[in-house]
Amino acid sequence: xxxxxxxxxxxxVRDFVxxxxxxxxxxVCGLTxxxxxxxxxxxxxxNFDVLQRWLRHLxxxxxxxxxxTDIDDKILIKSAEQGRPWYNLAYAMHRxxxxxxxxxxxxxxxxxxxxxxxxPEMIELIGELIGRGHAYPAEDGSGDVYFDVRSWPxxxxxxxxxxxxMEPAADADPRGKRDPRDFALWKGWKKETEPETAAxxxxxxxxxxxxxxxxxxxxxKYLGPAFDIHGGGVDLxxxxxxxxxxxxxxxxxxxxxxxxxNAWITxxxxxxxxxxxxxxxxxxxxxxxxxxxxxxxxxxxHYRSHVEFSFEALDEAAVAFRRIESFLERTGVSTSSTGxxxxxxxxxxxxxxxxxxxxxxxxxxxAVAVLFDxxxxxxxxxxxxxxxxxxxxxxxxxxxNPADPVWADTGAGAQDDKLKSAVDxxxxxxxxxRTRAREAKDWARADAIRDQIKQAGIEVTDTPxxxxxxxx
Numbered sequence: 519x520x521x522x523x524x525x526x527x528x529x530x531v532r533d534f535v536x537x538x539x540x541x542x543x544x545x546v547c548g549l550t551x552x553x554x555x556x557x558x559x560x561x562x563x564x565n566f567d568v569l570q571r572w573l574r575h576l577x578x579x580x581x582x583x584x585x586x587t588d589i590d591d592k593i594l595i596k597s598a599e600q601g602r603p604w605y606n607l608a609y610a611m612h613r614x615x616x617x618x619x620x621x622x623x624x625x626x627x628x629x630x631x632x633x634x635x636x637x638p639e640m641i642e643l644i645g646e647l648i649g650r651g652h653a654y655p656a657e658d659g660s661g662d663v664y665f666d667v668r669s670w671p672x673x674x675x676x677x678x679x680x681x682x683x684m685e686p687a688a689d690a691d692p693r694g695k696r697d698p699r700d701f702a703l704w705k706g707w708k709k710e711t712e713p714e715t716a717a718x719x720x721x722x723x724x725x726x727x728x729x730x731x732x733x734x735x736x737x738x739k740y741l742g743p744a745f746d747i748h749g750g751g752v753d754l755x756x757x758x759x760x761x762x763x764x765x766x767x768x769x770x771x772x773x774x775x776x777x778x779x780n781a782w783i784t785x786x787x788x789x790x791x792x793x794x795x796x797x798x799x800x801x802x803x804x805x806x807x808x809x810x811x812x813x814x815x816x817x818x819x820h821y822r823s824h825v826e827f828s829f830e831a832l833d834e835a836a837v838a839f840r841r842i843e844s845f846l847e848r849t850g851v852s853t854s855s856t857g858x859x860x861x862x863x864x865x866x867x868x869x870x871x872x873x874x875x876x877x878x879x880x881x882x883x884x885a886v887a888v889l890f891d892x893x894x895x896x897x898x899x900x901x902x903x904x905x906x907x908x909x910x911x912x913x914x915x916x917x918x919n920p921a922d923p924v925w926a927d928t929g930a931g932a933q934d935d936k937l938k939s940a941v942d943x944x945x946x947x948x949x950x951x952r953t954r955a956r957e958a959k960d961w962a963r964a965d966a967i968r969d970q971i972k973q974a975g976i977e978v979t980d981t982p983x984x985x986x987x988x989x990x
Contacts, residue, residue, distance in 0.1 A: 521533075521534045521573075521576060522878060523778060523879050525777055525778075526778065526779050534776070537775065541579045543580075543581050543741040543742070544582045544583070544745075544749065545585075545733070545747070545774070546566045546584045546627075546748075547585060547733055550592060551586060552593045552596050552608075553596065554614050554800075554801075555614060555799070556798050557783055557816075558789070558827075559615075559800075560816070561816050562780050563619055563622070564622055564917075565780040565821040566582075567625055568821075569747075569880060571625070575868075581740070583628060586633065587732060589633055591689075603715065618800040621800065622800075631736045631739070640732060641727075643765070647665065650768060650769065650770075651666075651669055652768040653666060656706075660691065660706040661725050662691070662704060662722075663702070664694070664703060665761065665764065666700055667764070670767075687699055687702070703727070703731045704720060704725050704728060704731075705725050705728055706725040730757070734765055734771075737773070737774075744772035744773065747775070748762075750779060750780075751782070752780065752781050759777065779822070783826075783827050784824055784827065803832075808836070811835060812832070818835060819882070819883065820882060821880055843920055845906070869892060869912075871891075872885050872889070872908075885912065889913070945971060948970065949971075949987070953985070
């Protein structure tokens with residue numbers, strides 16, 4: 519079965535036909551590093567991590583570019599509120615984002631370009647657009663440069679909108695625009711309110727790039743004028759991706775062949791975001807759940823399905839994944855990484871049903887169902903080893919193999935060690951209290967503590983060297 523994916527531009531599931539046989543170029547819009555990453559942020563990264571893993575499993579040589587936006591209005595505003603340099607805030611949040619990705623086994627891209635490192639490429643692209651008549655410097659002396667949306671008849675084709683139906687662009691002062699829907703390519707430096715470090719020299723005066731031009735320039739630099747897949751969150755379709763496509767094609771670059779968008783994680787029906795105050799920061803969630811369990815929760819849902827977050831659902835996902843770990847432990851099969859393998863039914867790789875599910879627009883819910891089917895077959899089989907091997911092959915593809923070194927500090931064994939340490943500390947405290955009661959000849963209190971410990975399934979034995987305990 520050919521790999522097929524849903525293309526937002528055509529609104530249909532299409533066969534994946536790369537521009538160059540055997541190779542796949544993938545660009546994904548990364549985050550604006552303005553604040554700590556929450557679960558909604560990392561969903562996109564996990565989804566596109568599964569995509570790159572599946573493409574590699576199919577034998578493609580993947581060039582995966584995921585950018586970082588490290589200069590932006592929000593970064594400038596938040597850094598000013600916190601009384602710190604904007605670049606310090608962006609750097610610190612970038613590091614926290616990297617830690618969140620590592621905690622969820624998100625493989626690094628081929629390259630992760632930062633916007634501030636590619637200003638020359640952006641200036642060059644803006645100059646091309648001006649030369650072609652698709653952009654203009656503002657006449658009000660602000661130093662702003664705008665894309666002329668009415669100069670590009672295809673503007674709106676990605677999201678199937680007409681220009682007259684669109685709201686005005688809100689990314690710059692409208693006074694210098696020919697049309698309120700024109701969007702900023704370059705933002706002139708506002709020396710009264712912006713630090714000098716947030717401005718770069720340009721033919722139009724000091725300033726900084728607009729958000730949309732960043733991705734067009736970076737995608738073009740590392741993937742060329744045409745590439746296979748552009749991805750990102752569904753909220754980026756308009757205006758960000760619409761503007762990217764328009765300015766790139768207006769400059770003579772074919773840009774992306776396929777557009778993929780992952781859906782939101784919602785809370786109370788609304789997109790999880792900082793502005794709503796309902797975000798769940800990744801480190802906080804990982805205090806109560808292992809990274810591999812959170813990743814399983816994100817992978818088990820289809821990337822185009824909105825997910826209503828709840829801790830109850832995360833609890834269920836954690837229990838389900840522990841069933842997988844228990845199956846592997848019972849089989850006694852080594853859980854060392856098996857590699858991608860090939861789609862077979864003989865235990866040498868993922869079964870064909872799993873491959874069919876993944877080839878159908880990254881159908882991870884159906885793929886996970888196949889995984890549990892194989893586990894059930896293994897539980898009934900005289901020799902479960904081939905089934906365990908298939909389970910491991912499927913987990914490898916999904917980035918969920920518990921024996922992957924990335925999970926070394928968060929696997930079941932590590933979790934058991936943490937639980938044992940916690941129980942040990944609690945029991946030790948109770949035993950110390952019991953000893954004090956005995957020394958005070960408060961036998962009723964001492965016996966009550968011993969009974970309390972016993973009810974928890976722990977047997978206490980008094981020895982000449984002091985009390986010891988074991989789990990019944």
